[in-house]
Amino acid sequence: MSRRFGFLTVAIAVAAMAAAGCGSSSTSKTAQPAATPPTPSTPSTGTGTSTAPTGGLSGSASTPIGSPIVRAALIKKISQQSSFPTKSDTPWADCVIKALQADGLKTVGDAQQHQDKVRTAGANCAKQVIGQH
Numbered sequence: 146m147s148r149r150f151g152f153l154t155v156a157i158a159v160a161a162m163a164a165a166g167c168g169s170s171s172t173s174k175t176a177q178p179a180a181t182p183p184t185p186s187t188p189s190t191g192t193g194t195s196t197a198p199t200g201g202l203s204g205s206a207s208t209p210i211g212s213p214i215v216r217a218a219l220i221k222k223i224s225q226q227s228s229f230p231t232k233s234d235t236p237w238a239d240c241v242i243k244a245l246q247a248d249g250l251k252t253v254g255d256a257q258q259h260q261d262k263v264r265t266a267g268a269n270c271a272k273q274v275i276g277q278h
Contacts, residue, residue: 156219156222156264156267206252206254207253210245233274240274241266244265244270245266250262
């Protein structure tokens with residue numbers, strides 16, 4: 146999996162799968178076709194001056210997990226998942242951020258290096274917030 150889409154894609158995919166498995170019958174969103182991320186035609190070697198890929202998030206790998214940038218990106222991405230109830234978007238994002246911070250992940254770069262923790266947080270939070278509604 147590309148690090149460019151790793152953190153956010155994994156978290157969203159896990160939440161969407163967990164939502165589908167939780168028996169949610171929400172029809173509050175219009176189904177949207179899955180987007181395929183573009184594949185770079187030439188690999189980037191980097192110059193040391195650009196920001197690192199952060200799973201589609203603005204900022205860099207040093208962006209704090211609890212930043213408004215990460216929260217907004219998580220909410221935006223999960224809102225695009227038709228199988229996930231709209232009312233659960235924000236609580237899910239807040240839960241994921243809190244869980245990742247509790248696991249000691251401080252930045253987006255940390256999350257990229259610990260995809261197992263991202264998957265676990267995404268799934269657990271999806272079950273938790275959907276179960277509350």
